[in-house]
Amino acid sequence: MSKTRSSSAGAAKLPELPRSIATIAAQHLEREIIEGRLDPGERLIEEEWAEKFGISRGTFREVLRILEAFKLVEIIPRRGAQVASVNRRDVEEIYILRKHLFQLAYMYATPNLNDDALRQFQAIVDDMECVAERGDAVEFTALSQKFDELVLDVADIARLRMLIEFLGKQTIRYRYMGFKIAGRIERSLAAHKRILAAFKAGDGERAGAAVYEIIEWAGKSILSAAFGDGPAEPVIPENGRAREESERPPRPSRRKVG
């Protein structure tokens, strides 16, 4: 539904340009990584995966390059590729940016809202309310994402969507943890109600502030859920400042087990 991104009206019917095999394979591997079926740091052996996808190594190499650009895999020259790992600091960073970017999206969306869009937002919030009673976290998250998607459609800044997607892909693994966080649904629902009200009032500032807050809260929750509490890793720079490679699997071991 949000896949084709043909949000509102039964819009466009682009010629649906054929996607290259590399792109398709990239999307598949991306899902594997994003949805956590592959562990961070896990090696991605070209021949192995090429065979899995039924493509040649050369083509799979393109796949790796694509995913490298999204920071989903790390390519170490002459040593191979591995699933990118995300440490605590990375998640902190991403959530800092995420909250600001969504704030922008919601702010820029507001003046573009029309009655039709407002109705759609209202419908989603209604659904949320319904789902919240059941306590269905998975479905609630889907609705929340639908809401965000629609906002991005309305904001109509293609690159803003790209930036958010770029960051989002790197944290979905962790966002799934959000399911279990106590009070998440209630908070999020309340936030969305506030946002909807702000939308109706044409108050972009307030809408933006509301997402900002809820994302900030979500970020903190996920951080403590995933990495335990404490104000970020102690981060004791060796010489002034050199976090960077602080935490990394010792080295991709050649054989899985032996």
Add this chain to the structure above:
Amino acid sequence: MSKTRSSSAGAAKLPELPRSIATIAAQHLEREIIEGRLDPGERLIEEEWAEKFGISRGTFREVLRILEAFKLVEIIPRRGAQVASVNRRDVEEIYILRKHLFQLAYMYATPNLNDDALRQFQAIVDDMECVAERGDAVEFTALSQKFDELVLDVADIARLRMLIEFLGKQTIRYRYMGFKIAGRIERSLAAHKRILAAFKAGDGERAGAAVYEIIEWAGKSILSAAFGDGPAEPVIPENGRAREESERPPRPSRRKVG
């Protein structure tokens, strides 16, 4: 100097991991595109360029994938790659985001400032003042970029830098136009003085507001310089909203001339 990004202290001495040939070639082609030596829409024939770089087509294909991720080339399956084109709306978008992202950078940098960093900023502004008297736009721009780089170092949010770079690469072609804009140096110099003062006062808000303004102004100037005035292309959607592919070279013609 800003190349190695070893900002302040004579930091780190990472093993300087060897870069793959594809990465290097990608950087070269990137420069060609970014610095405007290749026209937007120009076809990039694999064999041709592979030979130019002394690499094989397969490797150049990786190059194309890398640059595609940065939106510097467009790959149309079964039809080939071409230098990405940027229309007026793209530039508008990019500048909207650019000003917000830099605002963030400057805001987040402020609390991290120490005396050493402040001295460096002071030095750059001094240089700027000097260069401004000569009216050397090129050198002034270099200093301005150095200033930005340093801010990003201090802000210390790796992904913020990435996002800014991502957007920046797509507009350098146009930013060069900024050289010629009347009053640019004076305005920019004044802005940087304000920023420096804000930094010294530890006032991130003010610093952020200052960059925001100067970038907004720069964006507008470049827009009118590059595309003429008028409030964005008329953008008359065919069916609700479908700008997207509005303006694009008719199709990459097979042969250059005939």
Add this chain to the structure above:
DNA sequence: TGATAATTAATTGTCGACACTATTACGTGC
């Protein structure tokens, strides 16, 4: 027994070739 050096195996880097497709150029009929 522990450390170091030679050997072996696994995996990446790179290339050249062939198959396939889309675009152009040409030719035929109306």
Add this chain to the structure above:
DNA sequence: GCACGTAATAGTGTCGACAATTAATTATCA
């Protein structure tokens, strides 16, 4: 002269093979 269909050609899609390099294993020596 124009529309349509057909042949030629440029260029991409894909593959398999070989060379180079790194990491793991074994052998050697103190």
